[in-house]
Amino acid sequence: MQLRILFIIAIISVGNLSFGQSIKAKRAHKFFEAKSFIKAAKLYEELPETAVFLENLADCYYFNGMMEKASKTYEKALTRLDHSESKGTFFKLAHALYGIGNIAEADSIMALAKSMDINTFELKEKLEKSAPFFYNVNLITNGNSSGDFGINYYNDQITFASLSSNGSKTYSWNDKPYLDLFIGDFTEEGAIENINPLSNTVNTKTHESNAVVSKDGQTLYFSRTNDKRYEIDDQKVAVVKLYRATLVGGEWKDVEELAFNSDQHSVLHPALNSDDSKLYFSSDMDGGVGSFDIYYVNMTQDGNYGEPINLGGIINTQHREQFPFISKDSTLYYASEGLTGFGGLDIFMCELKKDKITFGTPLNLGQTINTGKDDFSYVVNSDDNTGFLSSNRNDNDNLYYFTREKNERTFLVEGSVKDKNSKEILPNTLITLLDKDGNAIDSVVVGQDGTYKFYTKPFQEYKIEGFKPLYIPSVVDFNTDDSGKIELDIELELESYDDAEDIVIEKDGYVFIQLENIYFELDKWAIKPQAASTLDILVELMKKYPRMEVQLSAHTDTRSSYEYNMTLSDNRAKSAKEYIITKGIERSRLSSVGYGETQLLVNCGDDCTEDEHSINRRCEFIITK
Incomplete structure (x- = not known):
């Protein structure tokens, strides 16, 4: 009986434990879905280490x-x-x-995530050569221990987001106070003084951050978290929206939402271009490349906005792209965790192309400013090469001041050369780097792997040429104007003459130009009209391919003596060559040889028919280069 009671008690205890864990799991999931990560983590830490519990707990720590x-x-x-x-x-x-x-381990894991090779050490070395600037970064002191980010220029002062000192309400994501916008004076000693919050028309009980002021100082754009949650994909989410305030009598008033906000997606991190004609921002709206993308809207003089335009798949990835900034020289700076970097959010730059609309390839600013953690909210005065950024490199969000110095950059140009049609590697191809005027700068003959590599200077125009005998040379123009092109990968494809032209054939290891036979009068070598029309076809082909070199080979039949036939064939080959030269083809591209009767096509001895003699009596055109 006593054993039975103990068994029942054990079952009840296990049941209570299971029931208790079920309740705790539901609470943990509820906090997690509400993005109350600190509270969720405390509960997940007490639950069994299942795949779901562990992954959610790891997310709580990660975020x-x-x-x-x-x-x-x-x-x-x-x-x-x-x-x-x-x-x-x-x-x-x-x-x-x-x-x-743990960089090496991180590279191996990121390689699995992206299905591509990742080598951070190699990236660092490349950026040391190609990043446009080296940075000297210093922590800014302002009296707050953590939670400062999103610094920007504010007329003659600076503005930034910091933890609010008003109210006891905390943000469930991290159990810290909500953010407000502040302004202050930045001193030569690297501190922020005379700090004051913006007015209560801007700062509210929810988050405000990332303010930017128009060039005339009359309009303020900033991010604000919605005070209500709306259901998105079965979760209650408080999205972030962009707001605009107008300066009236020295106060920010008439605060209003921008028209392209939504309760179904976030719009945040405003930035203005140099003439205030475009407003850039980050958003996770539908139709983007990934999580958060960089967008812009055109602004009209009457204060209206066009439709949001995504900057596209060169700028954006399937992961986060945020915190855009446009410098005075129209360079885009922004933070990305999807592009290859050093960990967390890294800061990238893209130069505006000549069309004044699109940007070039993103370039990581290098390890003198980016770290293994989040580096973001970069702003710069391109006139004096000073600026600010935010980073959690010391475990908390803090503000940093930087100066930058120009780097004498080099750009790596590399690639391989293949047959255009077969796609086979073409070893022993001569690859030449040329300047914009066609002058050779460097050259290399590729090995068995068909690869080549050159170093070039920034903001230059170049050509790269692949040349191989019996192939049409391939020339590619490129420039290093776009900051992101630290590694230009140029794959050259060469097409053989016999693939490109129907009258060119490969036979017995030689490449022939297949033309009608040239006929000469008996014992003569003067070029007659029929021969001229045939040779004109060759002239046009050689003009089409200026690097083509041709050997003209004349042959006779077996009639007459050996010595006579050698002389006759040599004269006929030379005569054809001289005709072609008169048509504008350089002498250096032509050679001639008379073979007499030494290379008969029909070895018929003393019993040759007239047709067989005519077959042996011929002129051949062999491409030698």
């Missing part, structure tokens, strides 16, 4: 910058997850590893 805990927890989760469906988890684990300095 609050606890990269040591995040990496260890993701690694545990991956032992219980299907790796074929875990690219997102690999991606976050890699960033967590970058954040704690």
